[in-house]
Amino acid sequence: MLYHLFDYFQQHAVDFPGSGLLLYLSVRAGFASILSLFLALFVGKRIIRYLQRKQIGEEIRDLGLDGQMQKKGTPTMGGFIILFSILIPVLLLGDLSNIYIQLLILTTVWLGGIGFLDDYIKVFKKRKDGLRGRYKIFGQVSLGLIVGLVLCFSDQATIRNKATTPLDSTTTAVVSEASQLENPTERAISLSQCYHPAHKSTKTTIPFIKDNEFDYAWLAPGNGPTKHLLQWIIYILVIILVITATSNGTNLTDGLDGLAAGSSAIVGVALGILAYLSGNIIYADYLNIMYIPASGEIVVFMAAYLGALLGFLWYNVYPAQVFMGDTGSLTLGGIIAVVAIITRKELMIPVLCGIFFAESLSVILQSTYFKLTRKLYGEPRRIFRMSPLHHHFQKTGIPAAIQRPAQPMHEVKITMRFWIIGILLAVLSIVSLKIR
Numbered sequence: 001m002l003y004h005l006f007d008y009f010q011q012h013a014v015d016f017p018g019s020g021l022l023l024y025l026s027v028r029a030g031f032a033s034i035l036s037l038f039l040a041l042f043v044g045k046r047i048i049r050y051l052q053r054k055q056i057g058e059e060i061r062d063l064g065l066d067g068q069m070q071k072k073g074t075p076t077m078g079g080f081i082i083l084f085s086i087l088i089p090v091l092l093l094g095d096l097s098n099i100y101i102q103l104l105i106l107t108t109v110w111l112g113g114i115g116f117l118d119d120y121i122k123v124f125k126k127r128k129d130g131l132r133g134r135y136k137i138f139g140q141v142s143l144g145l146i147v148g149l150v151l152c153f154s155d156q157a158t159i160r161n162k163a164t165t166p167l168d169s170t171t172t173a174v175v176s177e178a179s180q181l182e183n184p185t186e187r188a189i190s191l192s193q194c195y196h197p198a199h200k201s202t203k204t205t206i207p208f209i210k211d212n213e214f215d216y217a218w219l220a221p222g223n224g225p226t227k228h229l230l231q232w233i234i235y236i237l238v239i240i241l242v243i244t245a246t247s248n249g250t251n252l253t254d255g256l257d258g259l260a261a262g263s264s265a266i267v268g269v270a271l272g273i274l275a276y277l278s279g280n281i282i283y284a285d286y287l288n289i290m291y292i293p294a295s296g297e298i299v300v301f302m303a304a305y306l307g308a309l310l311g312f313l314w315y316n317v318y319p320a321q322v323f324m325g326d327t328g329s330l331t332l333g334g335i336i337a338v339v340a341i342i343t344r345k346e347l348m349i350p351v352l353c354g355i356f357f358a359e360s361l362s363v364i365l366q367s368t369y370f371k372l373t374r375k376l377y378g379e380p381r382r383i384f385r386m387s388p389l390h391h392h393f394q395k396t397g398i399p400a401a402i403q404r405p406a407q408p409m410h411e412v413k414i415t416m417r418f419w420i421i422g423i424l425l426a427v428l429s430i431v432s433l434k435i436r
Contacts, residue, residue: 002092022093025276029299032089033307040085040311044078048315048322051075056123074320077119078312079328082261083112085308090301098297099156100342103147104335111247111334114139115326122325130326140247140334144240147338151239152232158198159344160281160291188281195281198293202235204344205290207351207432213290214347242346243337249356250333251326252363252388256411257318259390263355263422264332265309270352270426271339272302277433278343287433290344298339305335318412345429352429355422362389390414 002022021027052075086108094101118131151157202216216238220230254260277283279296312328315321324332336353340346350357366387373381382400384392392402393409 001096004096025296025299028093029272029303032093032300033303035089035092036085036304036307037311039088040081040308041314043084044081044311044315044322047078047081048075051077051322071320074323076123076323076325077116077327078316078322079112079115079119079324079326079331081315081322082308082312082324082328083108083331085311086301086304089304089307093304094300095297098294099150099154100295100298101301103150103338103342104298104301106146107143107334107338108331110139110143111331112327115328115330118326118330136330137244140244140330141240143334144243145236147243147341148236148239151341152200152236156294157200157342158293159201159203160195160198160293161201162195162285162288162291191281191285194285195291202231203290204347207348207429208435238346239341242341242349243334245360246337246340246349246353246356247330247333249353249360250336251329252359253356253390254324254329255388256390256415257320258313258316259415259418260329260332261309261313261316261324262415262419264336265306265313266419266422266426267336267353268302268305268309270429271336271343271345272299272306273430274345274433275299275302275339275343289433292343295343298342301335302339318415348429348432351425351432354425355418359388359390362387362392390418 007023022031055073056075056077087105090101090105096102114131114136118136121127122130203213204216206212206214215231216235217227217231219234220227222230250260250264253263275295275298277287278290278292279294279298281291284291309332312324316324333356337346337349340349340352345352362384365383369383370380373379382398384402385395385398385400386392390411392400393405393414394411396406396408
């Protein structure tokens with residue numbers, strides 16, 4: 001809102017001090033991160049007190065994990081702190097006419113609502129399983145369908161490819177001249193002449209591969225209108241899968257104090273950098289990556305996202321004063337998935353979100369192996385002592401194929417080591433832009 005107000009002042013030559021300052025992406029991103037951090041710290045304390053007064057505490061199942069039962073009664077549904085601290089700065093400082101900002105706001109509210117229903121049923125209805133799985137999946141699939149259709153039909157959701165052959169005889173001279181310009185705006189305008197016009201595309205990025213663009217159209221059979229229709233159907237199905245898998249992966253990771261919030265913050269920083277590079281024609285040209293007009297605005301959202309998570313971590317690190325619940329975990333995963341899709345980095349998620357991927361994979365492998373061995377040998381066997389993966393490191397005394405570490409680890413050590421791995425994967429994802 002403030003962005004549009006100051007933009008109005010600028011267009012109508014209203015002499016208002018600092019009216020042009022908030023038009024800069026970097027300034028708005030900085031303010032968004034600071035505002036979201038202070039909102040999370042300020043509002044978080046009050047929300048925690050409210051949850052304590054209402055006795056909205058976590059119901060803990062005794063799994064025999066060290067220190068687990070001490071967490072019983074800790075306030076949950078703290079995801080409201082994250083949602084509130086993201087949405088307010090974005091509504092104030094973001095460009096609300098930007099289709100990508102609109103999609104991210106929708107994602108935050110949509111998945112936050114599904115998570116709230118799940119937490120509400122667990123806390124107030126005393127049903128430990130919460131919202132039935134099919135309803136949760138239906139909500140995630142519906143969001144994926146909406147995101148896919150918007151990217152399919154919105155005129156703003158486009159990419160621009162750099163010309164592989166000269167557009168005219170002066171292209172080489174234009175590139176050379178652009179590199180000499182010191183003014184970024186003039187340089188961007190000059191470089192723009194070397195790019196094809198904005199167009200709809202189902203292209204995405206494959207990390208670590210030379211000429212790292214993949215087009216979902218290659219998977220569509222046929223020719224003409226049929227092929228065009230099928231390629232978008234395939235693309236939308238991939239979007240649905242990515243959003244569902246990533247939001248559930250984040251949900252599974254939310255099992256130790258600070259683990260999901262810290263890991264999500266690390267991924268958020270990397271995605272913010274990737275969004276900024278993809279939305280800036282100068283950096284996109286230099287790195288030879290896909291240029292996605294208007295995607296730079298995502299940086300404002302991700303700055304608020306980072307600030308909100310840092311503020312939430314103030315209360316969520318061990319020993320946690322509040323848990324985010326599904327209200328927060330589903331939302332964080334959905335935001336990560338949608339940003340990755342918008343910036344055409346969804347195939348990078350197994351690397352960038354390696355922690356979430358490993359947590360989800362451990363559950364799938366454990367469940368499959370358990371059922372298969374029970375059928376083959378008459379008794380179930382385990383790969384891990386317990387899944388999701390983070391619980392494997394907390395538990396001993398259970399027969400499993402993997403028996404290391406020999407001694408249980410404290411959850412703080414597990415969380416910190418997972419964070420370190422997450423940082424390494426984030427750095428690897430960013431440098432993969434040139435490792436190809």
